[in-house]
Amino acid sequence: MGKNNRPVPLLEQTGSGASSGSRLLLALLLMTVFVGLALALLSLPESAQGLRGEVTAQMDRSGVGHPVTAVLINFRGYDTLLEMAVLLLALIGVRSLAPVSHRPLPAPGAVLDRLTRLYAPLMLLVAGYLLWRGADATGGAFQAGAVLGAAGVLLLLTGWRLPSSLRGWPLRLAITLGVAVFSGVAALMTWSNGELLHYPVEHAGALILLVESAAALSIGITLAALYLGGHPGEEE
Amino acid sequence: MSPPLLYALVGGGIFTLGLYAFIVHAHLLRKILAFNIMGSGVFLILAGLARRAPGGVPDPVPHAMVITGIVVAVAATALALVLMLRLRDASGHAVLPEAKEE
Numbered sequence: 001m002g003k004n005n006r007p008v009p010l011l012e013q014t015g016s017g018a019s020s021g022s023r024l025l026l027a028l029l030l031m032t033v034f035v036g037l038a039l040a041l042l043s044l045p046e047s048a049q050g051l052r053g054e055v056t057a058q059m060d061r062s063g064v065g066h067p068v069t070a071v072l073i074n075f076r077g078y079d080t081l082l083e084m085a086v087l088l089l090a091l092i093g094v095r096s097l098a099p100v101s102h103r104p105l106p107a108p109g110a111v112l113d114r115l116t117r118l119y120a121p122l123m124l125l126v127a128g129y130l131l132w133r134g135a136d137a138t139g140g141a142f143q144a145g146a147v148l149g150a151a152g153v154l155l156l157l158t159g160w161r162l163p164s165s166l167r168g169w170p171l172r173l174a175i176t177l178g179v180a181v182f183s184g185v186a187a188l189m190t191w192s193n194g195e196l197l198h199y200p201v202e203h204a205g206a207l208i209l210l211v212e213s214a215a216a217l218s219i220g221i222t223l224a225a226l227y228l229g230g231h232p233g234e235e236e
Numbered sequence: 237m238s239p240p241l242l243y244a245l246v247g248g249g250i251f252t253l254g255l256y257a258f259i260v261h262a263h264l265l266r267k268i269l270a271f272n273i274m275g276s277g278v279f280l281i282l283a284g285l286a287r288r289a290p291g292g293v294p295d296p297v298p299h300a301m302v303i304t305g306i307v308v309a310v311a312a313t314a315l316a317l318v319l320m321l322r323l324r325d326a327s328g329h330a331v332l333p334e335a336k337e338e
């Protein structure tokens with residue numbers, strides 16, 4: 001990097017390129033957009049089941065007790081698999097594009113430093129709890145992954161970095177584990193009963209737990225790595 | 237007016253406000269922020285409308301979509317921010333070329 005030696009403030013003042021007249025016109029146009037949107041929303045029936053009936057009817061074949069988890073990993077598992085792939089692609093994009101910042105981080109304040117020491121283990125515990133709880137109540141892989149990612153971001157803010165021995169294949173393995181396990185399970189299901197992500201009822205619970213654990217780990221580490229931006233292996 | 241519908245209407249309002257900021261601001265960081273606000277409006281519409289089911293138990297399908305959507309939106313925002321930083325490194329400005337000419 002450093003083609004530009006002149007430091008550019010991130011939020012330099014730029015003209016918006018719009019006069020107040022055209023802004024007013026735009027506001028009026030967007031008002032009609034909103035009115036159209038509101039009319040569409042108001043025209044919807046006051047009370048609608050949506051797909052709740054279908055989901056409830058199939059719940060005892062899903063392997064879990066919470067409808068959102070059942071929809072995520074079982075009924076619409078293909079969707080979730082592709083979303084995991086989107087996450088992985090975004091991280092690959094970020095890591096190939098982002099320069100590693102050599103700006104020294106400001107030393108963490110006493111509050112951040114102390115609280116992170118206190119919170120990071122607690123957040124790991126909460127992530128594990130949310131993951132386990134997802135089978136029967138609100139929670140699950142995405143929530144657990146978000147908490148895990150937040151713990152990672154807090155640690156990165158205090159200046160902590162992954163030990164260099166873990167930055168190579170262990171990190172890559174953890175990042176791809178979610179997609180790998182999910183597609184592995186999908187392939188296994190295709191092989192054993194001919195349908196992608198069609199879990200047999202007696203093994204559905206265990207398979208969902210396996211997929212969710214791998215997904216939560218990958219989501220958490222991916223989110224923290226996205227925050228870091230560049231390739232952590234090139235930092236030295 | 238039922239609460240779910242109110243949430244959905246507020247979501248529509250947030251979406252429209254985000255769209256306004258997205259069009260008006262030339263700076264890409266502001267555009268990315270505005271785009272995220274538009275997304276939050278969409279999530280609010282989905283979560284609100286899922287609550288229309290009688291009996292207070294919401295429709296789980298839109299909720300599952302919102303959960304994955306939030307995580308994907310965070311990832312997409314990170315990618316957008318990195319692209320913006322690269323553009324700023326290359327050109328010295330975090331605005332699109334056509335906006336700079338005006």
